[in-house]
Amino acid sequence: MSDKLKLAAEVRTQFGKGFARRARAAGKIPAVLYGHGGEPAHVLLPGHQTMMALKHQNALFTITIEGEEPQLAIAKDVQRDPVLQIIEHIDLLLVRKGEKxxxxxxxxxxxxxxxxxxxxxxxxxxxxxxxxxxxxxxxxxxxxxxxxxxxxxxxxxxxxxxxxxxxxxxxxxxxxxVPRASAEDEQVEEEVAAEAAAQALESEENDS
Incomplete structure (x- = not known):
């Protein structure tokens, strides 16, 4: 079942690739919280804790932002570096108890x-x-x-x-x-059989 995990998020006030790189270097992951018709909230999440939580599919997060009520969310999109597989950004969908x-x-x-x-x-x-x-x-x-x-x-x-x-x-x-031989395998078998038959015929002709 889903794991309820608490993550302390920081409000993100700076944007751009340069800031995102610096944030990741500092062990934080840029993320956005959205849902229920409200304005998206741009935050930073603790890198290691978040990566461990994402090992569980459909993990349920309790997101806390200083001065605000805790909110429940799940990860809807995780963007990773295609080579290094480092998490670059997360989209978090806000959910409520009882909501499907x-x-x-x-x-x-x-x-x-x-x-x-x-x-x-x-x-x-x-x-x-x-x-x-x-x-x-x-x-x-x-x-x-x-x-x-x-x-x-x-x-x-x-x-x-x-x-x-x-x-x-x-x-x-x-x-x-049921596994069956591929067309290529069958062709090879036919060629081997034909070659064996030709050699046998040649051998018979030589003997005669």
């Missing part, structure tokens, strides 16, 4: 499909509608004993209590199949 929001949760598979088959995970996440203060971080799909040709769609996934599907119920999550 749409989030993506990871799909975890359990069990083994029938002998001789393999599973293909077509979609590794699922979009659901759930209470903001009770967000699941994953859903579990059992493939135990499923035979070739079996499929599990989004509408067939058991969701946590209080959650409902937000996406297409026909969305394919996992399919069970």
């Amino acid at each position: 929001i749409t989030v993506d949760v990871q799909v975890h598979l359990e069990g083994e499909s029938a002998p001789g088959t393999i599973h293909v995970l077509e979609n590794s996440s699922l979009s659901i509608l759930a209470e903001a203060t009770n967000l699941p971080d994953s859903v579990t799909v059992s493939i135990e004993g499923l035979e070739e040709g079996a499929k599990v769609t989004a509408g067939e996934v058991d969701l946590p209590k209080g959650s409902e599907l937000a996406g297409d119920p026909e969305q394919l999550i996992v399919a069970i199949t």
